[in-house]
Structure formats: C-alpha cells, structure tokens
Amino acid sequence: MNTFFIEFRDPLFSIIIFFAIIFTITLSSYWLGRYRRKEDSRHLDKFLRQFRSLPSKEELKVLIGSGELSQKSWLLLAQSYFQNGDYEKSIEIYNEMLKVSSSANKKETLFLLGRTYFKAGFLERAKQIFLEILKKSPRTPQALHYLLLVYESMRNYKCALDVLEPLHELNKNITHDKAYLKSLELLNNTKLSVDQRSKELLEIYSQTHQLCYLVFEYLFRVNPQLAWKNFDSSKSELLTDILWRLDAKNLNLDIILQNSFLVELYTARGDLDLATGSSVFEFNILIALKRSAVNATLNFQYMCNNCKQVYPFIFHRCTHCHSIDSARVEWSIAKNYHKDFSEENNSFQ
Numbered sequence: 001m002n003t004f005f006i007e008f009r010d011p012l013f014s015i016i017i018f019f020a021i022i023f024t025i026t027l028s029s030y031w032l033g034r035y036r037r038k039e040d041s042r043h044l045d046k047f048l049r050q051f052r053s054l055p056s057k058e059e060l061k062v063l064i065g066s067g068e069l070s071q072k073s074w075l076l077l078a079q080s081y082f083q084n085g086d087y088e089k090s091i092e093i094y095n096e097m098l099k100v101s102s103s104a105n106k107k108e109t110l111f112l113l114g115r116t117y118f119k120a121g122f123l124e125r126a127k128q129i130f131l132e133i134l135k136k137s138p139r140t141p142q143a144l145h146y147l148l149l150v151y152e153s154m155r156n157y158k159c160a161l162d163v164l165e166p167l168h169e170l171n172k173n174i175t176h177d178k179a180y181l182k183s184l185e186l187l188n189n190t191k192l193s194v195d196q197r198s199k200e201l202l203e204i205y206s207q208t209h210q211l212c213y214l215v216f217e218y219l220f221r222v223n224p225q226l227a228w229k230n231f232d233s234s235k236s237e238l239l240t241d242i243l244w245r246l247d248a249k250n251l252n253l254d255i256i257l258q259n260s261f262l263v264e265l266y267t268a269r270g271d272l273d274l275a276t277g278s279s280v281f282e283f284n285i286l287i288a289l290k291r292s293a294v295n296a297t298l299n300f301q302y303m304c305n306n307c308k309q310v311y312p313f314i315f316h317r318c319t320h321c322h323s324i325d326s327a328r329v330e331w332s333i334a335k336n337y338h339k340d341f342s343e344e345n346n347s348f349q
C-alpha cells in the first residue's frame with residue numbers, strides 16, 4: 001500500500017494524468033466541433049436547396065410573409081442574385097418584399113428594384129419607379145442619378161439635362177454630366193449639319209477641356225483636317241487607337257513630325273521610317289519587326305480609371321461605376337489577321 005501511495009504522489013504520475021486530461025478534452029472538442037460543422041452544413045444545404053430554382057410567386061409570398069428570414073437576409077439574397085446577373089430572381093424577391101415591407105424599408109426596396117430594372121434593360125419600368133420615389137422624396141440624389149442614367153439610355157437628353165437642376169440644388173457637381181449630355185444631344189441631333197456639330201463640340205471642349213476622346217473620335221471620323229487643326233499633342237497617348245486606325249491619306253505630317261510620340265507610332269505602323277526605336281515597348285518591338293517578315297499590329301482594350309474594369313470597346317460612361325470620360329487606352333502586340341486575310345484574297349485573284 002505504501003508503495004502505491006508513493007507512486008500516486010510521484011510527480012511523473014501527475015504529469016501523465018495532466019496530459020491524459022488534455023488529450024481527452026482535445027479529442028472531445030475535436031469531435032464536438034466536427035459534429036457541429038456537419039450539422040451547420042446540413043442546415044445550410046437545406047436552406048440553399050430552397051433557392052436552387054426560383055420559387056413561384058406564391059411560394060415567395062409565403063416564404064417572405066412567414067418571417068422565417070429577416071428582411072435584411074432577403075435583401076442580401078436579392079443582392080447576390082443581382083451581382084451574379086440573375087436579375088429575374090432579384091426582381092421577384094423585391095416585388096414580393098414590397099407587398100410586406102414596412103414603410104421604413106419600402107423606399108430602399110423600391111430603389112433597389114428600380115436599379116435592377118435599369119440593369120436588366122427595362123428602362124420604362126425603371127423610370128416609373130424612380131419617378132415614384134422622387135414624387136414622395138424629391139431630395140433623393142441616388143434616385144435622381146439613376147433617373148438621369150435611364151433618360152440617357154433612352155436617348156432623352158433633354159429630360160436628362162432637366163434632372164441636373166435638382167442635383168445641382170443638392171450641391172452635386174454637375175459640370176461633367178452637363179458637358180457630356182450636351183455633347184450627346186449634339187451628336188444625335190440630325191437637324192444639325194456635320195460642320196455645326198463639329199463647331200459646337202469644339203466649343204464645349206475648349207470651355208471644359210473634357211471629353212477629349214468623344215470629341216476627337218467624331219472629328220477624325222468626319223473631318224480629319226479640322227481634327228488636326230485643333231489637335232492637342234499632349235492628348236496623343238489618350239487617342240492612340242484613333243490615330244493608329246487613321247487612314248494614311250488623312251495624316252498631317254507637319255504636326256506628326258513635331259511630336260516624337262506620333263513619329264514613333266507611325267514608324268511602328270509603317271507609314272514613316274524616322275525612328276530607330278521607341279521608349280514605348282510595343283512601338284519598339286514593332287519597329288524592330290519591320291526588318292523581318294513577321295506580321296504584327298496593335299490590339300486595343302480600354303480600362304476605366306475609376307473602377308479598373310476592362311472593356312474590349314471604347315466607352316464614354318463606364319457601365320459599371322457610371323463615371324464619365326474615365327477610359328484609358330491600353331495596347332498590346334497581336335498578329336495582323338486583317339493583313340493576312342487581304343494578302344490571301346489577293347493571291348486568289
């Protein structure tokens with residue numbers, strides 16, 4: 001017995017018991033955590049199965065009206081559908097929420113529904129919703145902003161310009177929007193001649209020093225001589241794609257030879273032979289490739305300086321963040337398929 005009590009009081013025995021307790025607690029915690037994760041996963045799967053297919057209107061009415069999920073949860077679910085481009089499901093949820101929403105949340109839900117209609121392309125429905133919001137709450141800048149976008153998409157520039165007045169009263173900066181909408185109104189006014197449009201666009205540009213790409217894209221297309229006459233050499237990089245695609249017969253060598261960027265650009269394109277290299281990597285490669293039989297050109301894409309979205313085509317208002325005149329031209333070297341196709345057609349003639 002004495003021996004037993006001596007061993008019981010031995011420090012080594014206490015250490016063994018201590019680690020045995022820790023091991024038991026750790027093992028129990030592990031299995032308990034695993035069981036809880038399994039149960040959580042089961043409940044989550046059960047919840048998500050309800051939304052793998054769009055519930056009918058009656059099912060949505062029951063689900064939303066039952067209050068099993070908070071309105072905030074339904075808003076988050078509708079927003080996730082919106083972000084994934086599933087506008088139909090998002091619209092269904094917002095419509096059913098409006099039938100049970102409290103007056104405190106109705107304005108927010110109505111705005112989100114109008115925004116979803118706009119994004120889905122239902123412009124008339126979106127317009128009616130934003131007008132309804134402004135009828136009850138005229139000092140709502142978000143609704144005014146989207147109403148302006150709706151009118152712009154409908155090419156109703158007069159009404160879009162009218163929306164700028166209440167935005168100005170709410171201390172919003174409307175200078176850029178005003179110049180942009182007036183420019184669009186000019187470009188879509190078939191009663192004006194090409195010369196009148198060009199003159200008034202240049203007046204807007206000289207007054208605001210904005211919308212450079214929109215103005216010179218039009219001028220180089222309809223009147224290259226006028227475009228070169230008013231050309232701002234500091235904007236050469238911004239207009240790289242327009243200048244690159246310009247017909248050789250419309251080049252103004254007097255202006256080009258005064259600008260090193262333009263000399264390198266047109267040497268890279270093959271119109272000139274004045275630059276031996278370039279600080280622009282792509283131009284430098286194309287100049288070097290002129291000595292070989294490699295057929296290459298520049299390929300362009302456009303990035304929004306505000307939200308960093310990339311587009312394969314030019315834009316004047318970003319469709320993602322709605323900023324104006326935020327496009328930045330980016331270029332890369334690509335094979336000139338157009339030239340290869342032309343040479344192949346000529347070989348068959």
